[in-house]
Amino acid sequence: MLAVRDLEVRAGARLLLENATFQVAAGDKIGLVGRNGAGKTTLTKILSGQAQPAAGTLSRTGEVGYLPQDPRTGDPEVLARDRILSARGLDQVLRRLRQSEEQMASQDDAEREQAMARYTRAEAELQAGGGYAAEAEAARIAGNLALPDRVLGQPLRTLSGGQRRRVELARILFSSAETLLLDEPTNHLDADSIAWLRGFLQSYSGGLIVISHDTDLLAAVVNKVFHLDANRSVIDIYAMDWRRYLLQRETDEKRRRRERVNAERKAEQLLNQAAKMGAKATKAVAAQNMARRAEKLLSGIEGERVSDKVAKIRFPDPVPAGRTPLMGNNLSKSYGSLEVFTGVDLAIDRGSKVVILGLNGAGKTTMLRILAGIERPDTGEVEPGYGLRLGYYAQEHETLDTEASVLDNMISASPNLNDTEVRKILGSFLFSGDDVEKPAKVLSGGEKTRLALAMLVVSGANVLLLDEPTNNLDPASRGEVLEAIRTYAGAVVLVTHDEGAVEALQPDRVLLLPDGDEDHWSPAYGELISLA
Template sequence: MIVTNDFEVRVGARTLLEAPGQMLRVQPGDRIGLVGRNGAGKTTTMRILAGETQPYGGSITSSGPIGYLPQDSREGNIEQTARDRVLSARGLDEMKKRMLKQQEIMESTDNEKHRDKAIRKYSRLEEEYQALGGYEADSQCAQICDNLGLPHRVLDQQLKTLSGGQRRRVELAQILFAASAGSGKSQTTLLLDEPTNHLDADSITWLRGFLAKHEGGLVMISHDVELLESVVNKVWFLDAVRAEVDIYNMGFKKYLDARATDEARRRRERANAEKKASALKKQAAKLGAKATKAAAAKQMLARADRMINELDEVRVGDRVASIKFPEPAPCGKTPMNAQGLTKMYGSLEVFAGVDLAIDKGSRVVVLGYNGAGKTTLLKLLAGVERTDGEGGIVSGHGLRIGYFAQEHDNIDVEKTVWENTLDACPDAGQQDLRGLLGAFMFSGDKLEQPAGTLSGGEKTRLSLATLVSSRANVLLLDEPTNNLDPQSREQVLDALATYTGAVVLVTHDPGAVKALKPERVIIMPDGDEDMWSDDYMEIVELA
């Protein structure tokens, strides 16, 4: 259970949310959709509810375990295996290590006293392990991971060998594994920020069913409308204009209707009030011309102002970022040629001997199962990572690369929005950069905001903004529509459709593929190349 007390959220000098009293409550059985435009404060509010940071004003009271999935999951010991990371949710990983240590002593020592002591310790640990469901836990862990698209072979790999998408699914599996503990009702409050990122269609379907049956509390940020409709029974709408939260005790479909009704009512009331206020002001103007009527005129003007000020504020239409990709710089016929690209993690081969020629203006989609190396391929093409072996990238005449990383690795979270932009675009004029950032909805105090406090959607917009001034003629885009609200996503799709340079795209979003109108497809991990066919569209969401 989580309860806020006179809750206030700020970033810099900007107030994102004020919730007086104990307005926000998360109780067992509450499945709350936290919604609002990008930048309204959803991710910041979620971090505070999770105890990751403190509110500007007020306090948070919580009881029971909390499972928090941030948008950027980079926590944990990267030397740990995926299986141990999931099992750590119940402390079973450490218990297994202690059992193995006692077992080694039992098998290796010649000292009878040491052996007897190890036997007693092992028996005590095994009894505790069994009481915590340890022997069933391995099977349950594997089942949850499988449902989230993590194959069995991944469970015994170290986290450092996994892709960003696999790492995030391991974190989600750990949280869901913890929430499944015990035979009674779950006491875990789940706080999930865009939980469907990196999930394929089958995994999303399974997750919907899991969350719909979850008996503890749940607060979820998601742009997946189907997920919200099937899971949510309450909605918190963060209004960026009023810095307030509207609470709807209903499912998501009914909330959409209720909010539309609320907005229509506010517009009607304001129109009527403005009409009456205008009439009062005209009458006051007539009276004010006579000295004896000046007091009455002043009262009429005050009444007219009260009529407007006492109304609920009409929500102004959300601003939308003006997202356009750069005008590509001139280049040769084949600006990029990749030969024999290979990636290894220790003895684990991700892919080997991949060849790829990127011609001027070509449009390529990279497909493959989760963990097949799609993101790694883009990192090699971008020069962020080096190929293993003798392969490499041959740069053609005029090559300029623009790389969009799905994990926002190109953003320094310790620096401000403005500092990140200057680093990414050192040759651009400052006035031009301010205009560019303004088009992407970064202006005023937002420029001085630390990038680490931005929401996932805002980080996406910042990353896209830095691409624009690059004049790149080869764009490497890794899930560019992740975390975006519907309006911003449409802007990205329009930008994809009109960009005239070359694009190599990794995405689970069928809309992004349709906007790109690809000519070729690369199937990972083998690197097989084929001409694009609409038959491939069936596997985009599964890739």
């Protein structure tokens, strides 16, 4: 269980939340909502123990399982299976069992007896942790998250970003933690995995806080909603399911507006009366009392809520380019003995729109990284055409310098703009004042997305490589990105699970991985998007 009292959360000097008091008990399934940058990710980091509050107290009872937006997956040489099993310490136990089994084959009697004793101890420890059934449970969770045995047997370094994130999700779900904190758990999941996750969370008996822009997940799972209001720096707590919350919040807004209007009208009447009476010395005290009553009325109402701002996102007018600004010839990529794709040819013509589809692990992100020049292919080469200017949006935001400030990241992407021009563009992406001095590493997932998109806007790119550009965005910001994709005049190569993004792109071609087959776009390919 989590118990929070008078919690204050800040990002630098900016107040995100104050005087928050709540608890998370077994059976509480809480949807934590609010606009991007409101402090949802910062709050969950504090609740998990990875960050400290500015003030207030926090107590934890039992284990807390935390899935951040950008999980760090530990030793890259560890097998995916062992990473999941490590949630209960079973990876070390199974490793000792395997070592003992090998040593039990020794010809030396004393060494064999010692190995048998170690095996007995390790087996007892395994049974205490759930036995071989626990190993099967981990494999079942992984399988439902599209992590088959083939992937579980690979080192983490060979996995795609989406696969590594699903390994971390599987690890958290396998942990048997009493409280789960899940930040955008449906990122990188296909439709079947999302459906399975909904069922898992519905039947989960512990406490749960989930941040998600998947409203279907929230509607299916949560029985409470915590709305983090960025304008007021408070959490509004709704002890109800998602659909009732949406109705109740609208009702609350209407009630607050009525109360505000009534209070302002009464205060105005009192102040007018006080002004009239104040002219007479005999009624000065009464006038002062009326003025105090008016002041009290006005102080007791909430100010009108400023509408949540939305970044104005428009991709740049592309600089001139030749007929085919980007080509790839005979591209292949393997990780050790694992072949990702081989012999892929593609040509990105000026203004063309291409979507890359394939199952998780088929190499979609790897292909974009190769086209962007971040990774080298094992065979073949990428050929830039006349006038090529690339803009690359990475799903894990690795194009950001996380140690540099928001402002410095933008300056590096737009060396021809002066400080005032850069700050103006950042303002349109909702970075203003002290926010531009924050290091990129402290930004939420949604804020990192906005910064990366702002850097694209100033790039003048004529070919955009976009890897899951709508992840971590609230509905309004997602709509802005979709409109930017729809109106961009340059070439786009898109990787996404978002059917709306493909619809906005209106692709003329599709590249299917790992086979590398290229075809004209057809609505028949639409059903592959959510499976990709």
